Amino acid sequence: MANSHSINRRDFVKVVVGFLGTVMGAVIGLPVIGYLISPATKVSKSDAWIPLGSLEDYPTGVPTPFSFTRSKINGWEKTVNSYGVYVLKTGETEATVFSNICTHLSCRITWHEGDQEYVCPCHDGRFDSSGKVSGGPPPEPLFEYETKLEEGILHIHLLEG
Amino acid sequence: MTDEKVMDWLDERLGLTAVYNTVLDRNVPKVNWWYTLGSATLFLFILQAATGIFLTVYYVPSPDHAYSSINYIMNEVTFGWLVRGIHHWGATLMVITVFMHMLRTFFMAAYKYPRELTWLTGVILFLSTLGMGFTGYLLPWNQRAYWATTVGTEIPGTVPFIGDFLMRILRGGTDLSGVTLARFFSVHIWFLPATILLLIGIHLYLVIRIGISAVPHTDD
Numbered sequence: 001m002a003n004s005h006s007i008n009r010r011d012f013v014k015v016v017v018g019f020l021g022t023v024m025g026a027v028i029g030l031p032v033i034g035y036l037i038s039p040a041t042k043v044s045k046s047d048a049w050i051p052l053g054s055l056e057d058y059p060t061g062v063p064t065p066f067s068f069t070r071s072k073i074n075g076w077e078k079t080v081n082s083y084g085v086y087v088l089k090t091g092e093t094e095a096t097v098f099s100n101i102c103t104h105l106s107c108r109i110t111w112h113e114g115d116q117e118y119v120c121p122c123h124d125g126r127f128d129s130s131g132k133v134s135g136g137p138p139p140e141p142l143f144e145y146e147t148k149l150e151e152g153i154l155h156i157h158l159l160e161g
Numbered sequence: 162m163t164d165e166k167v168m169d170w171l172d173e174r175l176g177l178t179a180v181y182n183t184v185l186d187r188n189v190p191k192v193n194w195w196y197t198l199g200s201a202t203l204f205l206f207i208l209q210a211a212t213g214i215f216l217t218v219y220y221v222p223s224p225d226h227a228y229s230s231i232n233y234i235m236n237e238v239t240f241g242w243l244v245r246g247i248h249h250w251g252a253t254l255m256v257i258t259v260f261m262h263m264l265r266t267f268f269m270a271a272y273k274y275p276r277e278l279t280w281l282t283g284v285i286l287f288l289s290t291l292g293m294g295f296t297g298y299l300l301p302w303n304q305r306a307y308w309a310t311t312v313g314t315e316i317p318g319t320v321p322f323i324g325d326f327l328m329r330i331l332r333g334g335t336d337l338s339g340v341t342l343a344r345f346f347s348v349h350i351w352f353l354p355a356t357i358l359l360l361i362g363i364h365l366y367l368v369i370r371i372g373i374s375a376v377p378h379t380d381d
Contacts, residue, residue: 034239
Protein backbone atom coordinates (compact mmCIF):
# COMPACT_ATOMS: atom_id res chain seq x y z
CA MET A 1 0.00 0.00 0.00
CA ALA A 2 2.88 2.37 0.74
CA ASN A 3 3.73 2.72 -2.94
CA SER A 4 0.18 3.08 -4.16
CA HIS A 5 -1.45 6.41 -4.88
CA SER A 6 -3.62 6.18 -1.81
CA ILE A 7 -2.65 8.30 1.20
CA ASN A 8 -1.20 6.39 4.14
CA ARG A 9 -2.77 6.34 7.57
CA ARG A 10 -0.26 8.66 9.22
CA ASP A 11 -0.56 11.35 6.57
CA PHE A 12 -4.34 11.04 6.59
CA VAL A 13 -4.43 11.69 10.34
CA LYS A 14 -2.06 14.65 9.92
CA VAL A 15 -4.26 16.21 7.24
CA VAL A 16 -7.47 15.65 9.18
CA VAL A 17 -5.99 17.04 12.41
CA GLY A 18 -4.60 20.03 10.54
CA PHE A 19 -7.93 20.71 8.86
CA LEU A 20 -10.04 20.30 11.99
CA GLY A 21 -7.53 22.36 13.97
CA THR A 22 -7.81 25.18 11.46
CA VAL A 23 -11.61 25.06 11.53
CA MET A 24 -11.70 25.09 15.33
CA GLY A 25 -9.12 27.85 15.48
CA ALA A 26 -11.19 29.95 13.10
CA VAL A 27 -14.45 29.25 14.96
CA ILE A 28 -12.86 30.49 18.19
CA GLY A 29 -10.49 33.09 16.77
CA LEU A 30 -12.77 35.01 14.43
CA PRO A 31 -15.47 35.86 17.02
CA VAL A 32 -12.70 36.93 19.41
CA ILE A 33 -11.22 39.30 16.83
CA GLY A 34 -14.72 40.57 15.98
CA TYR A 35 -15.36 41.15 19.68
CA LEU A 36 -12.19 43.19 20.14
CA ILE A 37 -12.48 45.37 17.05
CA SER A 38 -16.27 45.79 17.34
CA PRO A 39 -16.33 49.51 18.33
CA ALA A 40 -14.00 50.35 15.44
CA THR A 41 -16.49 48.96 12.93
CA LYS A 42 -19.10 51.58 13.87
CA VAL A 43 -18.48 55.13 12.71
CA SER A 44 -20.73 57.73 14.28
CA LYS A 45 -22.10 60.27 11.83
CA SER A 46 -23.48 63.72 12.37
CA ASP A 47 -25.05 66.11 9.90
CA ALA A 48 -26.45 69.26 11.47
CA TRP A 49 -26.68 73.00 11.04
CA ILE A 50 -25.34 74.71 14.14
CA PRO A 51 -26.58 78.27 14.90
CA LEU A 52 -23.80 80.65 15.90
CA GLY A 53 -26.02 83.56 16.82
CA SER A 54 -26.94 86.76 15.09
CA LEU A 55 -24.36 87.81 12.48
CA GLU A 56 -24.79 91.49 13.23
CA ASP A 57 -23.36 90.93 16.71
CA TYR A 58 -20.01 89.87 15.25
CA PRO A 59 -17.38 92.55 14.61
CA THR A 60 -16.37 92.94 10.97
CA GLY A 61 -12.85 91.86 10.03
CA VAL A 62 -11.88 90.45 13.45
CA PRO A 63 -11.77 86.66 13.94
CA THR A 64 -14.08 86.00 16.88
CA PRO A 65 -14.19 82.70 18.76
CA PHE A 66 -17.42 80.80 19.28
CA SER A 67 -17.81 77.48 21.03
CA PHE A 68 -20.58 74.93 21.36
CA THR A 69 -20.99 71.37 22.60
CA ARG A 70 -22.53 68.33 21.01
CA SER A 71 -23.26 65.06 22.74
CA LYS A 72 -23.39 61.59 21.30
CA ILE A 73 -23.47 58.03 22.50
CA ASN A 74 -20.16 56.18 22.63
CA GLY A 75 -20.59 52.60 23.77
CA TRP A 76 -22.45 52.81 27.09
CA GLU A 77 -22.01 56.49 27.81
CA LYS A 78 -22.94 59.90 26.56
CA THR A 79 -19.88 61.79 25.42
CA VAL A 80 -20.00 65.58 25.33
CA ASN A 81 -17.58 67.01 22.78
CA SER A 82 -16.83 70.70 22.67
CA TYR A 83 -16.20 72.48 19.39
CA GLY A 84 -14.48 75.78 18.80
CA VAL A 85 -14.72 77.91 15.69
CA TYR A 86 -13.57 81.35 14.61
CA VAL A 87 -16.09 83.58 12.87
CA LEU A 88 -14.69 86.20 10.51
CA LYS A 89 -17.40 88.56 9.39
CA THR A 90 -16.53 89.82 5.92
CA GLY A 91 -19.65 91.80 5.05
CA GLU A 92 -23.18 92.57 6.22
CA THR A 93 -24.40 89.16 5.09
CA GLU A 94 -21.17 87.22 4.72
CA ALA A 95 -18.84 85.41 7.05
CA THR A 96 -16.20 82.70 6.90
CA VAL A 97 -16.03 80.24 9.75
CA PHE A 98 -12.89 78.23 10.51
CA SER A 99 -12.48 75.26 12.76
CA ASN A 100 -9.96 75.89 15.54
CA ILE A 101 -8.39 72.48 14.96
CA CYS A 102 -4.82 72.69 13.70
CA THR A 103 -4.41 70.63 10.54
CA HIS A 104 -1.05 69.32 11.77
CA LEU A 105 -1.98 67.13 14.78
CA SER A 106 -5.32 68.54 15.95
CA CYS A 107 -4.19 70.86 18.73
CA ARG A 108 -6.44 73.91 19.17
CA ILE A 109 -5.29 77.17 17.61
CA THR A 110 -5.97 80.69 18.89
CA TRP A 111 -6.10 84.03 17.13
CA HIS A 112 -3.22 86.31 18.11
CA GLU A 113 -4.32 89.87 17.48
CA GLY A 114 -0.75 91.25 17.70
CA ASP A 115 0.66 88.84 15.10
CA GLN A 116 -2.55 88.87 13.03
CA GLU A 117 -2.20 85.09 12.87
CA TYR A 118 -3.75 81.95 14.24
CA VAL A 119 -1.06 80.23 16.33
CA CYS A 120 -0.97 76.60 17.33
CA PRO A 121 0.72 76.18 20.75
CA CYS A 122 1.95 72.64 20.08
CA HIS A 123 4.41 73.03 17.20
CA ASP A 124 4.14 76.71 16.38
CA GLY A 125 1.95 76.18 13.36
CA ARG A 126 0.64 79.47 11.96
CA PHE A 127 -2.29 80.45 9.75
CA ASP A 128 -3.26 83.86 8.42
CA SER A 129 -6.73 85.37 8.78
CA SER A 130 -7.92 83.63 5.62
CA GLY A 131 -6.90 80.26 7.08
CA LYS A 132 -3.86 79.69 4.86
CA VAL A 133 -0.69 78.22 6.35
CA SER A 134 1.80 80.99 7.03
CA GLY A 135 4.40 79.03 8.96
CA GLY A 136 5.27 75.84 10.78
CA PRO A 137 4.37 72.23 10.06
CA PRO A 138 0.62 72.29 9.14
CA PRO A 139 0.14 70.58 5.77
CA GLU A 140 -3.07 72.31 4.77
CA PRO A 141 -5.18 75.40 5.51
CA LEU A 142 -7.71 75.54 8.37
CA PHE A 143 -10.97 73.73 7.75
CA GLU A 144 -13.66 76.12 6.59
CA TYR A 145 -17.29 75.35 7.38
CA GLU A 146 -20.12 75.72 4.93
CA THR A 147 -22.24 78.63 6.17
CA LYS A 148 -25.72 80.00 5.68
CA LEU A 149 -27.64 82.95 6.96
CA GLU A 150 -31.20 82.39 8.06
CA GLU A 151 -33.20 85.33 9.41
CA GLY A 152 -29.99 87.03 10.44
CA ILE A 153 -28.68 84.00 12.29
CA LEU A 154 -25.38 82.55 11.11
CA HIS A 155 -25.30 78.76 10.80
CA ILE A 156 -22.50 76.32 10.02
CA HIS A 157 -22.86 72.87 8.55
CA LEU A 158 -21.37 70.23 10.86
CA LEU A 159 -20.63 67.07 8.89
CA GLU A 160 -18.85 64.17 10.53
CA GLY A 161 -18.28 60.55 9.71
CA MET B 162 13.25 16.65 8.38
CA THR B 163 13.82 20.19 9.57
CA ASP B 164 10.87 20.35 11.95
CA GLU B 165 12.25 17.28 13.70
CA LYS B 166 15.56 19.08 14.10
CA VAL B 167 13.78 22.12 15.55
CA MET B 168 11.87 19.89 17.97
CA ASP B 169 15.10 18.14 19.01
CA TRP B 170 16.81 21.47 19.54
CA LEU B 171 13.94 22.72 21.72
CA ASP B 172 13.61 19.41 23.56
CA GLU B 173 17.29 19.35 24.47
CA ARG B 174 16.91 22.74 26.12
CA LEU B 175 13.36 22.62 27.50
CA GLY B 176 13.07 18.93 28.33
CA LEU B 177 9.64 18.76 26.70
CA THR B 178 9.70 14.97 26.38
CA ALA B 179 10.29 14.60 30.10
CA VAL B 180 7.43 17.02 30.83
CA TYR B 181 5.19 15.17 28.40
CA ASN B 182 6.03 11.78 29.89
CA THR B 183 5.48 12.99 33.45
CA VAL B 184 2.34 15.04 32.90
CA LEU B 185 0.46 13.39 30.07
CA ASP B 186 1.93 9.93 29.63
CA ARG B 187 1.91 8.90 33.30
CA ASN B 188 0.39 5.62 34.37
CA VAL B 189 -3.19 5.69 35.54
CA PRO B 190 -5.25 2.82 36.89
CA LYS B 191 -8.28 1.67 34.92
CA VAL B 192 -10.92 4.20 35.90
CA ASN B 193 -14.24 5.48 34.58
CA TRP B 194 -15.74 8.71 33.26
CA TRP B 195 -16.29 10.11 36.74
CA TYR B 196 -12.52 10.51 36.92
CA THR B 197 -12.56 13.11 34.13
CA LEU B 198 -14.40 15.73 36.20
CA GLY B 199 -11.17 17.28 37.47
CA SER B 200 -9.93 17.85 33.93
CA ALA B 201 -13.37 19.13 32.96
CA THR B 202 -13.20 21.63 35.82
CA LEU B 203 -9.71 22.73 34.77
CA PHE B 204 -10.97 23.26 31.23
CA LEU B 205 -13.91 25.31 32.52
CA PHE B 206 -11.58 27.40 34.69
CA ILE B 207 -9.43 28.24 31.67
CA LEU B 208 -12.58 29.04 29.69
CA GLN B 209 -13.85 31.31 32.48
CA ALA B 210 -10.46 33.03 32.72
CA ALA B 211 -10.32 33.63 28.96
CA THR B 212 -13.92 34.90 28.60
CA GLY B 213 -13.54 36.91 31.82
CA ILE B 214 -10.46 38.68 30.47
CA PHE B 215 -12.36 39.54 27.31
CA LEU B 216 -15.34 40.85 29.29
CA THR B 217 -13.12 43.35 31.12
CA VAL B 218 -12.49 45.04 27.77
CA TYR B 219 -16.00 46.54 27.96
CA TYR B 220 -17.31 46.03 31.50
CA VAL B 221 -17.10 48.95 33.93
CA PRO B 222 -17.49 48.22 37.67
CA SER B 223 -19.29 51.39 38.66
CA PRO B 224 -22.94 51.86 39.67
CA ASP B 225 -23.35 54.37 36.83
CA HIS B 226 -22.04 52.14 34.09
CA ALA B 227 -22.04 48.47 35.16
CA TYR B 228 -25.55 47.72 33.93
CA SER B 229 -25.29 49.78 30.76
CA SER B 230 -21.85 48.43 29.90
CA ILE B 231 -23.25 44.88 30.08
CA ASN B 232 -26.20 45.98 27.96
CA TYR B 233 -23.66 47.27 25.49
CA ILE B 234 -21.79 43.93 25.53
CA MET B 235 -25.02 41.99 25.00
CA ASN B 236 -26.56 44.17 22.30
CA GLU B 237 -23.85 46.13 20.51
CA VAL B 238 -20.51 44.31 20.66
CA THR B 239 -19.94 41.69 17.97
CA PHE B 240 -20.25 38.26 19.61
CA GLY B 241 -20.50 40.01 22.99
CA TRP B 242 -23.57 37.90 23.76
CA LEU B 243 -21.49 34.80 23.07
CA VAL B 244 -18.54 35.76 25.27
CA ARG B 245 -20.79 36.75 28.17
CA GLY B 246 -23.07 33.77 27.55
CA ILE B 247 -20.14 31.37 27.84
CA HIS B 248 -18.95 33.13 31.00
CA HIS B 249 -22.46 33.03 32.48
CA TRP B 250 -23.22 29.38 31.75
CA GLY B 251 -19.62 28.26 32.27
CA ALA B 252 -19.82 29.62 35.82
CA THR B 253 -22.85 27.50 36.65
CA LEU B 254 -21.35 24.47 34.95
CA MET B 255 -18.05 24.89 36.80
CA VAL B 256 -19.78 24.85 40.19
CA ILE B 257 -21.52 21.63 39.12
CA THR B 258 -18.34 19.91 37.89
CA VAL B 259 -16.36 20.98 40.97
CA PHE B 260 -19.08 19.60 43.21
CA MET B 261 -19.38 16.32 41.30
CA HIS B 262 -15.57 16.02 41.29
CA MET B 263 -15.67 16.37 45.07
CA LEU B 264 -18.46 13.79 45.43
CA ARG B 265 -16.54 11.32 43.27
CA THR B 266 -13.38 11.82 45.35
CA PHE B 267 -15.40 11.30 48.51
CA PHE B 268 -17.31 8.21 47.42
CA MET B 269 -14.22 6.62 45.84
CA ALA B 270 -12.33 7.29 49.10
CA ALA B 271 -9.61 9.01 47.08
CA TYR B 272 -9.03 11.63 49.79
CA LYS B 273 -7.29 9.13 52.10
CA TYR B 274 -3.54 8.69 52.69
CA PRO B 275 -1.40 9.85 50.89
CA ARG B 276 -3.79 12.30 49.23
CA GLU B 277 -5.01 14.36 52.19
CA LEU B 278 -3.33 17.53 50.96
CA THR B 279 -4.86 17.10 47.53
CA TRP B 280 -8.26 16.96 49.25
CA LEU B 281 -7.50 20.00 51.42
CA THR B 282 -6.39 22.15 48.50
CA GLY B 283 -9.48 20.87 46.69
CA VAL B 284 -11.72 22.06 49.51
CA ILE B 285 -10.23 25.56 49.29
CA LEU B 286 -10.61 25.44 45.51
CA PHE B 287 -14.28 24.50 45.94
CA LEU B 288 -14.87 27.38 48.35
CA SER B 289 -12.99 29.77 46.04
CA THR B 290 -15.20 28.68 43.15
CA LEU B 291 -18.29 29.46 45.22
CA GLY B 292 -16.66 32.80 46.07
CA MET B 293 -16.26 33.47 42.36
CA GLY B 294 -19.94 32.71 41.87
CA PHE B 295 -20.95 34.98 44.76
CA THR B 296 -18.81 37.96 43.71
CA GLY B 297 -19.57 37.55 40.01
CA TYR B 298 -23.29 37.55 40.66
CA LEU B 299 -23.25 41.19 41.79
CA LEU B 300 -21.36 42.54 38.79
CA PRO B 301 -24.34 43.00 36.37
CA TRP B 302 -25.74 45.43 38.98
CA ASN B 303 -29.35 44.62 38.14
CA GLN B 304 -32.18 44.07 40.63
CA ARG B 305 -31.44 40.38 41.02
CA ALA B 306 -27.72 41.01 41.61
CA TYR B 307 -28.42 43.80 44.06
CA TRP B 308 -30.90 41.88 46.20
CA ALA B 309 -28.99 38.59 46.04
CA THR B 310 -25.94 40.37 47.41
CA THR B 311 -28.04 42.22 49.99
CA VAL B 312 -29.25 38.87 51.30
CA GLY B 313 -25.88 37.16 50.82
CA THR B 314 -24.02 39.74 52.86
CA GLU B 315 -26.81 39.78 55.44
CA ILE B 316 -26.09 36.11 56.25
CA PRO B 317 -22.61 36.69 57.78
CA GLY B 318 -24.32 39.58 59.57
CA THR B 319 -26.09 37.04 61.79
CA VAL B 320 -22.81 35.78 63.26
CA PRO B 321 -22.84 36.56 67.02
CA PHE B 322 -20.86 39.61 68.17
CA ILE B 323 -18.79 40.22 65.03
CA GLY B 324 -21.59 39.74 62.47
CA ASP B 325 -22.18 43.44 61.80
CA PHE B 326 -18.46 43.99 61.39
CA LEU B 327 -18.15 41.08 58.92
CA MET B 328 -21.04 42.46 56.91
CA ARG B 329 -19.43 45.90 56.79
CA ILE B 330 -16.17 44.31 55.59
CA LEU B 331 -17.99 42.50 52.78
CA ARG B 332 -20.01 45.56 51.77
CA GLY B 333 -17.22 48.07 52.34
CA GLY B 334 -19.54 50.03 54.62
CA THR B 335 -23.00 49.83 56.11
CA ASP B 336 -24.84 49.85 52.80
CA LEU B 337 -24.53 48.00 49.56
CA SER B 338 -22.92 50.63 47.36
CA GLY B 339 -20.44 51.41 44.63
CA VAL B 340 -17.75 50.44 47.13
CA THR B 341 -19.28 46.97 47.34
CA LEU B 342 -19.33 46.67 43.56
CA ALA B 343 -15.68 47.76 43.27
CA ARG B 344 -14.42 45.33 45.95
CA PHE B 345 -16.49 42.44 44.59
CA PHE B 346 -15.05 43.14 41.16
CA SER B 347 -11.52 43.25 42.56
CA VAL B 348 -11.99 39.99 44.45
CA HIS B 349 -13.61 38.44 41.38
CA ILE B 350 -10.85 39.27 38.92
CA TRP B 351 -7.69 39.43 41.13
CA PHE B 352 -7.81 37.90 44.59
CA LEU B 353 -9.79 34.74 43.90
CA PRO B 354 -8.27 33.93 40.48
CA ALA B 355 -4.77 34.32 41.96
CA THR B 356 -5.71 32.02 44.83
CA ILE B 357 -7.30 29.49 42.50
CA LEU B 358 -4.33 29.53 40.12
CA LEU B 359 -1.87 28.89 42.96
CA LEU B 360 -3.98 26.11 44.42
CA ILE B 361 -4.57 24.48 41.04
CA GLY B 362 -0.77 24.39 40.71
CA ILE B 363 -0.39 22.60 44.03
CA HIS B 364 -3.41 20.36 43.38
CA LEU B 365 -2.08 19.25 39.97
CA TYR B 366 1.46 18.81 41.27
CA LEU B 367 0.10 16.44 43.92
CA VAL B 368 -2.08 14.57 41.41
CA ILE B 369 0.92 14.06 39.14
CA ARG B 370 3.38 13.27 41.96
CA ILE B 371 1.19 10.79 43.79
CA GLY B 372 -0.90 9.54 40.90
CA ILE B 373 -4.65 9.02 41.03
CA SER B 374 -6.28 6.31 43.08
CA ALA B 375 -7.89 3.25 41.56
CA VAL B 376 -11.60 2.52 41.84
CA PRO B 377 -11.91 0.82 45.24
CA HIS B 378 -12.72 -2.90 45.18
CA THR B 379 -15.38 -4.45 47.38
CA ASP B 380 -12.61 -6.34 49.19
CA ASP B 381 -10.74 -3.14 50.06
